Amino acid sequence: MITISMLRPPRPLLFIANHRSGVPCSSANIGPGFDVIGLALSVYLELQVTFASTSPRLPLNCTITYEGQGAGEVDLVADRNLITRTALYVLRCHGQHAFPCGTHVHIINPIPLGRGLGSSGAAVVAGVMLGSEIGKLGLAKPRILDFCLMIERHPDNVAAALYGGFVGTYLNELDPEDMARKEIPLSEVLPAPAGGEDTGLSPPEPPLGIGHYIKFQWAPEIKAVAIIPDFEVSTAKARKVLPESYSRKDVTFNMQRLALLTTALGQSPPDPNLIYQAMQDKVHQPYRKRLIPGLTEILQSVTPSSHRGLLGICLSGAGPTILALATENFEKIATSIVKRFGQEGITCEWKLLEPAEDGATVAKT
Ligand SMILES: Nc1ncnc2c1ncn2[C@@H]1O[C@H](COP(=O)(O)OP(=O)(O)O)[C@@H](O)[C@H]1O
Numbered sequence: 001m002i003t004i005s006m007l008r009p010p011r012p013l014l015f016i017a018n019h020r021s022g023v024p025c026s027s028a029n030i031g032p033g034f035d036v037i038g039l040a041l042s043v044y045l046e047l048q049v050t051f052a053s054t055s056p057r058l059p060l061n062c063t064i065t066y067e068g069q070g071a072g073e074v075d076l077v078a079d080r081n082l083i084t085r086t087a088l089y090v091l092r093c094h095g096q097h098a099f100p101c102g103t104h105v106h107i108i109n110p111i112p113l114g115r116g117l118g119s120s121g122a123a124v125v126a127g128v129m130l131g132s133e134i135g136k137l138g139l140a141k142p143r144i145l146d147f148c149l150m151i152e153r154h155p156d157n158v159a160a161a162l163y164g165g166f167v168g169t170y171l172n173e174l175d176p177e178d179m180a181r182k183e184i185p186l187s188e189v190l191p192a193p194a195g196g197e198d199t200g201l202s203p204p205e206p207p208l209g210i211g212h213y214i215k216f217q218w219a220p221e222i223k224a225v226a227i228i229p230d231f232e233v234s235t236a237k238a239r240k241v242l243p244e245s246y247s248r249k250d251v252t253f254n255m256q257r258l259a260l261l262t263t264a265l266g267q268s269p270p271d272p273n274l275i276y277q278a279m280q281d282k283v284h285q286p287y288r289k290r291l292i293p294g295l296t297e298i299l300q301s302v303t304p305s306s307h308r309g310l311l312g313i314c315l316s317g318a319g320p321t322i323l324a325l326a327t328e329n330f331e332k333i334a335t336s337i338v339k340r341f342g343q344e345g346i347t348c349e350w351k352l353l354e355p356a357e358d359g360a361t362v363a364k365t
């Protein structure tokens, strides 16, 4: 949830604000669903937004404070921080060239950065919702998705974070003019970083209906064990190692599994043999193994027969986090993966997570 309030210090006013609300993290791909499926999970980015009645004039009228993952490394300048930069993009598309006077955004981020748990997707969703709220734009979720997709261009994380639950997504075939607008370089979409003067011109607005999503069922007994290594793999780097084209055999392999997986994860009781096989992938994981020591061995050695309760295992998003879906025996499953990473000299933490059904929420106080 995002909480907003009018005076500082009293209470945060806009956005997001208890342990079960905010913008959830997400695990994309779930094996074969590269750039297609995503699962929102129960770790939430929060923003607390306040407006001071009097404050010194700042270039963009916005100050930022930050706690949690990435504190000390995340930029706290309004036109460089991903969340506020995104909010500025939304505001500028609507003729507002700065934040309202005295805006203060406090970011509470428990989502680890660059680990494949959708921290950037959550930040972009939070930024678009922030822009919509403080600009009093009243954007509905489908339009919020359009704005998100101008910035994070694969739809799986942002749709999961925005709508919650287990989602499938696609990008629409737009007419050539809209397609060109959607593909405008990011540097022209987001406002110029500090030093760059605001030209007063509006940035490119997103075309209508860039992406589409649908929510699938999720069997209530299935939990997600996230094993999070202590190193980052940026999504951009993990996309660069992928090939430009694939063989028909590999594409068919993934499509066959993906079609079954989306139904299999909604069935109670879940069928471990079906899910384990349906979570195999030939499109991204084999290429990403060179960025993640031990990945192949972990994916091959943790199975429903070796680990009671396990349903399936995959790379979470672009990695390096491993996502194990299971119905029981969570600690044993997690510790054996932590141990295997340990053999590569990599330490990890692990978390037992649940689907975040509600997606992104805003609260006004
Ligand atoms: N809460 C946040 N505030 C500002 N920037 C963020 C936040 N979360 C993520 N980011 C930005 O996104 C980057 C990570 O994105 P990415 O490489 O896509 O990894 P992932 O989304 O898998 O965590 C961070 O290095 C940071 O620049």
Ligand SMILES: N[C@@H](CCOP(=O)(O)O)C(=O)O
Pocket (backbone or CB within 6 Å): 026, 027, 028, 029, 034, 035, 036, 115, 116, 117, 118, 119, 120, 121, 154, 156, 157, 235, 238, 239, 284, 316, 317, 318, 319
């Ligand atoms: N489909 C994308 C998902 C990236 O997710 P992230 O959480 O690592 O940002 C990909 O696999 O590149």
